[in-house]
Amino acid sequence: MTPQALLEGILRGGAAVQRRAMAKAITLLESTRADHRAQGDELLTALLPHTGKALRLGISGVPGVGKSTFIEALGLYLIDRGHRVAVLTIDPSSSVSGGSILGDKTRMERLSVHERAYIRPSPSSGTLGGVAEKTREAMLVCEAAGHDIVIVETVGVGQSETAVSGMTDMFVLMQLPNAGDDLQAIKKGVMELADLVVINKADLDPDAATRARAQITSSLRLLGLHGNPEHAHHDTALWHPQVIQLSALQGRGVDAFWAEVTRFREVQTGNGQLPARRQQQARAWMWERIDAGLKQRFRAHPQVRQQLDDTTRQVLAGELPPSTAARQLLDLFD
């Protein structure tokens, strides 16, 4: 299909045509072939005026915390209320494990077959930066197709939380009701990215969930006092992240969750933080891709390629200062 045909299908196709066009467009955007990439850029630029109207929601948490179970419940809740929901996942390990699609589709049994939902698993190869870029582009396809809620799910390993909080309007951290977890989230700098913290599986041990809620609330308060406000995505003077309890399995707490999301969105829209956050994300995305492109060009440069191993060896052997080595290699690149 030409970019023009894909565009037509995404913007104006009937349900089945549109779904097929979305899948083909995302596959095109995931391709690394130069001609595909050129077509993909053309398509993306044409789609852009039709994007930006969705609520972009990031949900992260360790494997097994209940993200997919919750997204199934939330997605059905939203569809009931007239929304169209897209779910994208970022799983940096899926290139190793062969993807988590099976597990997720099983978990999201009813959502995955619903006509008003679109679920797309993580691209299954590439660096986290590459995977994140593909997900950002897939998000634009979903928005152009009229999905007004886009949920990005990520497992809490590596730097994927930072990537997801950097592409969404609201970043939700899902925790289990036991201590130690919040320390880990603080340590990894993830707690401070959270616009909302939810404690799932409250059905298993309501007392533990209540204790966890108190503990995390106090950690968030301390982070708000001591933290670097630049790290948070919200203005800490205007938004204090709440901690709520859920049972995704029993579908309890979904309405309270949605009320909190709505409240956050109203605050962010009212004070102009939403467009500011999105502009900052667009700028960071551009520079991230420039950095990656520069490094790739550097490594691929014939003279650099020829010299890099030898120079690295000299640096590791203590024969060449690292800063001098860098300058020598950069001179070859010029």
Place this chain on the structure above:
Amino acid sequence: MTPQALLEGILRGGAAVQRRAMAKAITLLESTRADHRAQGDELLTALLPHTGKALRLGISGVPGVGKSTFIEALGLYLIDRGHRVAVLTIDPSSSVSGGSILGDKTRMERLSVHERAYIRPSPSSGTLGGVAEKTREAMLVCEAAGHDIVIVETVGVGQSETAVSGMTDMFVLMQLPNAGDDLQAIKKGVMELADLVVINKADLDPDAATRARAQITSSLRLLGLHGNPEHAHHDTALWHPQVIQLSALQGRGVDAFWAEVTRFREVQTGNGQLPARRQQQARAWMWERIDAGLKQRFRAHPQVRQQLDDTTRQVLAGELPPSTAARQLLDLFD
């Protein structure tokens, strides 16, 4: 002075000649003029075989925690035992405040005039990356001149702790005896960089210091259990960071501190972690400078310069996808 004369002065000069040559060499290395840089690279490469024998110790903590007071006490203690001590500082804010040299020289009154000590303040301009590079190079000058202990002091703001832990053999985090501080260090990911934590000003409130010690010990234990072992600079199976109390003002705890440093060094030397850490640091330093150089060349490229503002504007206005914008700019650069 020619690089050759500087080299001579640093390696074989008498006390006064050597001190002058060190200062001139570091100033040369700090210069951004291209001809200076070429001379500096020549000098650095010639110095390199004479470096690497010192113990490199990083000390960080919030302003006022007592770093300079402690370094004075520690430096005099080490000189008494036959060592030669160099103290370098990284203060990313000094380009704004005009430098902290006055404060530090006052704090290190006796050390700063001692013939067996060499104190050099933070370079007072440039990005953190640039300042860190200069400090790394100054460290090599000090080592070549025979200083067998090099201490790098940094205020705990911004990313300077990461930079200092990335250039030293042992990274020490200095804390005040009150709660909340350790949470901040955990949050910023600094606690996990620490090979040793010291609680200073124990004289003010011994009970609070004891409580802080217990608290930080338990945080470190949890980080060791839950943390990402790749973030720590030591092998967490072989080294459990200790927490000790000090009074820098009263000079109490300096010997216990030094015993812990010595023990760490023995462990690190015995299991081969020291050379591994230094090689990894050299490699990271080289790539950090390459990245910075690539970005600088990109921004300076005539066609990129001409187009960058306009492209950025289109991205922020939502007219151009950030990934497409990055590819367009990279094409200009090619």
